[in-house]
Amino acid sequence: MIKITLPDNSVREFPKGSSGLDIAKTISNRLANDVLSVSVNGEVWDLTRPIEADAAVKLYTWDDREGKETFWHSSAHLMAEAIEFFYPGTRFGIGPTVDTGFYYDVDLPSGYQLVEKDLEKIEKKMLELAREKHDIVRSQVSKAEALKLFTEKGDELKLELIGELEDGTISLYNQGGFTDLCRGPHLPNTSYVKAVKLTNIAGAYWRGNEKNKMLTRVYGVTFPKQKMLEEYLVMIEEAKKRDHRKLGKEMELFTFSEAVGQGLPLWLPKGAQLRAQLEDFLRRVQKKYGYDQVITPHIGDVQLYKTSGHYEKYGKDSFQVIKTPAEGEEYMLKPMNCPHHCEIYKSKPRSYKDLPVRMAEFGTVYRYEQSGELHGLTRVRGFTQDDAHLFCRPDQLKEEFKKVIDIIFIIFKALEFNDYNAQISLRDPDKPEKYIGTAENWEKAERAIIEACQEKGLKTVTELGEAAFYGPKLDFMIKDALGRSWQLGTIQVDYNLPERFQLEYIGADDKRHRPVMIHRAPFGSMERFVAVLIEHTAGKFPLWLTPDQVVVLPISEKYNDYARTVSNILNFSDIRSVVDDRNEKIGRKIRDNELKRIPYLLIVGEKEAESATVSVRRQGEGDKGAMTAQEFAALVKEEVKMQLTGLYN
RNA sequence: GCCAGAGUAGCUCAGGGGUAGAGCGCUUCCUUGGUAAGGAAGAGGUCACGAGUUCAAUUCUCGUCUCCGGCUCCA
Known part of the structure; x- marks a missing residue:
């Protein structure tokens, strides 16, 4: 006989050579029908494979991944x-x-x-x-x-x-x-x-x-x-309906044009509004965390990227250099913002008291991605990073890293991204030629990330060989409607660029020291973030974010003027509203605007015009009764405030 | 970049060797309405682009571009 320990720690005896299936049969017929495989001392086995010695056993059914x-x-x-x-x-x-x-x-x-x-x-x-x-x-x-x-x-x-x-x-x-x-x-x-x-x-x-x-x-x-x-x-059919490429077109958020070029999105008015709203939100969060906004040009001297190492690594696979009428003058479309930010850091001497310096920019970059790799807004050739670079003293690194994790948490909370994976990407120890910088610096950077994650209690998976060529990183991955994983937020520790750009600060000892750099982009890029947001919400954005918050629906053309007055009052109070003044019946207007996912529909007719009120209808919920435009404005503002409370105020 | 599929009206799609159709949208007119589709008329297309075969190509063949599904890649 052998002793079999079950997951509840109970121990039962079975004849030597019993299989997982034999064990299941002694528990219940139902289980014997459902069981698919069995783990024996942590190793997953065939159900029919004989177990020859004492073992800890767990039976797996369809409900288990195994x-x-x-x-x-x-x-x-x-x-x-x-x-x-x-x-x-x-x-x-x-x-x-x-x-x-x-x-x-x-x-x-x-x-x-x-x-x-x-x-x-x-x-x-x-x-x-x-x-x-x-x-x-x-x-x-x-x-x-x-x-x-x-x-x-x-x-x-x-x-x-x-x-x-x-x-x-x-x-x-x-x-x-x-x-x-x-x-x-x-x-x-x-x-x-x-x-x-x-x-x-x-x-x-x-x-x-x-x-x-x-x-x-x-x-x-x-x-x-x-x-x-x-x-x-x-389920697959439903998921396809959430595809951001479909909804982006339908909701008039963005488009592409062959005449402009592959992978170069054109943001339509509503998409631009959405993006502006997201940028504004992030600016406020970052302001609270002590970031300063900077602005840098879309091109830079080729030498800048030779210094950074990007030219050597990606030069031949990038948009090619831009020539000028001047002999030997060469520029590149910027593929990332860091070199520019390093130059801002260098624009004046820095004291240890000035650190950390946190520089944020919605920086548009251009990368010549392989044509077969382009995909809606998630993989494009021109995109805007919600980028920032933190320059800090080595002793500040971990604290700064943890604060960036906090910012990412705030964003995920604001948009209810609860289902994400955090991945620590380290270098591939067998391929040192893929990376720049000393082993010692890599070691320090990797340790900082691992420790910061531990101290934040963040559950992570670690992947070797997934690091950027200049440093390790922590990525936050979110799945799209069809279950494909996309990297959104990223935080990277970098000892290499500060060295390449000879960045310095004067320490308390009056000597020159080298700062450590953190690259971070909580959204990843505006494009990819919007794509994932569309699929996550199926286009029903939260009130604070959605391009059109309110639509006013006059019952007949006689009330168009009143509808416009109401809309103007709302717009004046910073509420985004439009008027549907088409010559259609009210039922039709309600249907069309419900389908456009506008959160509030205001119905105005004779009653409302006379009593100076609006009849409120909440998308998906129906009639909410009448109130004045001012009361309604206060209600919308309160709802928006509730959604954003505690995030940056 | 590689392998495979696709490209017809603004959108979703039907059709097919004799130069095109539907629904929605758009325009105009009628209607002036009370919480998820009112009615009528009309405009709109080099059938992705370029060659070839043919009396004739949107339709067949080849090439190019773009899109879609993967692979590789992702600073």
């Missing part, structure tokens, strides 16, 4: 089997799970190509294979055996993978006629898969390297119940 992963991983194999059925000789790369589903990278026999309409037949075949209820069987093999098997299959991709594995750690999984190299774990058999949707086909470089062959990546998702697939598809 359970879903097992399910989707087996689904990837099922898809591979179906693809092999239609295209014998296909070579298989890797087939991992992703956030929603799985993919498999495949290399079809020459002459074959997968197109969208092939997916349907593969889906059908997958369901057919699933219904046949093939057991999924694990076997442990030697490296030589594995190499032999895949040499016979002619699958060079798998051979390359096996070549890198250690002998004795190699396992295969077989189901029906299909065998794949795989660490597992997997479902007991294929019949668990009840619903299949192959979502799209894309190209992907073998092993993520653009020098390698392009494989065909097939994405899919599967479910244990047909109903779950239906719900998932509805």
Whole structure:
């Protein structure tokens, strides 16, 4: 007998060689039906794999990430089997799970190509294979055996993978006629898969390297119940409705023009209003935190970027240098604001008493992003950073860093971004050539970030090799409507630029010292932030932020003048209002303006004109009764005040 | 930049070798209304751009541009 410890710390005895499934059966039939995989001493195993010694065991179902992963991983194999059925000789790369589903990278026999309409037949075949209820069987093999098997299959991709594995750690999984190299774990058999949707086909470089062959990546998702697939598809449709590119057009916030150029957004009046509102908000927050606004030009002498190191790193992939009529004179569109801010720092001698110096600028920068990478407002070639650079003494670094985290918290709170990830990006220790600066400075900078996050109690994940080339950073990532992650706020510690620009301050000891620099952009960029904000709110911006706060709807054209009077009163009190004076019935005006997501609708007709009032209707809520324009203005101002209370006042 | 798909009216889309259609929007007229779509008439298109095939191309072929889904990249 072996002792099995369950998550509630209860210990039960089972015969040696019992499996996770055996354990589940003793708990309940329901659990035995639902369980998908099992963790044995922290390692996720197949449900049917015998447990030979005492162990801590946890059973995973669809509700656990581990359970879903097992399910989707087996689904990837099922898809591979179906693809092999239609295209014998296909070579298989890797087939991992992703956030929603799985993919498999495949290399079809020459002459074959997968197109969208092939997916349907593969889906059908997958369901057919699933219904046949093939057991999924694990076997442990030697490296030589594995190499032999895949040499016979002619699958060079798998051979390359096996070549890198250690002998004795190699396992295969077989189901029906299909065998794949795989660490597992997997479902007991294929019949668990009840619903299949192959979502799209894309190209992907073998092993993520653009020098390698392009494989065909097939994405899919599967479910244990047909109903779950239906719900998932509805969810995707709903998400598409929130897409900022769609809503941006619909709400007339921004547009693009081929004549202007790729990735160069044009902000329409309402979008510009929204942006101005966001900038104003951030300016106030930053003022409270002791920042000074500066303004710098959109271009700079090439030498400036040679000093900063950006020219060497990105020069050939940037918008190219701007020549002037003068011989040898060269400028660049600025790809970032830091070099300009360093020059402002240098414009006069600084004392230790002056530090920290906090310089903020809504700085527009231009980066020649790869054409295939451009995406709505989230990835563009000309954008405005809510940038600031803090120059501080080494002893002030951590405190300053923590204050920047506070600012980001304020912003996320104001806009109700509760679901974000914080990521610490460090250098890749194996690739020192990718970075500038001394190991010692990197060490100091990385430690400062890690400690500041700990002291703020911020839950973070750490990624090696994701740092900027001049320093480590802390990024805040938010997901868009379709679950794609975008980096918003970023904070970076930099010991390198101060050195390159020879920045100094005079210390209490009357000697010259080098300040430390913090780069930070809580929004990331105005463009990306607005994009994520649109998807987050589905276009229903909070009252304080939304471009049109109020629309006045005259009942008939006879009351247009009164409506304009009301609107003027509101605009005079700093409330953004418009009048819908179209020759339409009131029902129509209400409908159209509700759909435009304007928070307050004021209906004015004979009654209101006579009593000098407005009938208030709140978007999505309906009639709120009558009051004077002044009373309504006070109500709006109070609501705005409530929304912003404690954020910067 | 790479792989795959797409581009028809301001928007959403249908059509298809004989130079185009719907709904919404827009303009004008009728209507002057009370809390989610009143009625009528009208304007608006080099069918992304450039070549080729053809008696004839918006339709077929090739190229270019842009957009979409991924990959790579992201100071």
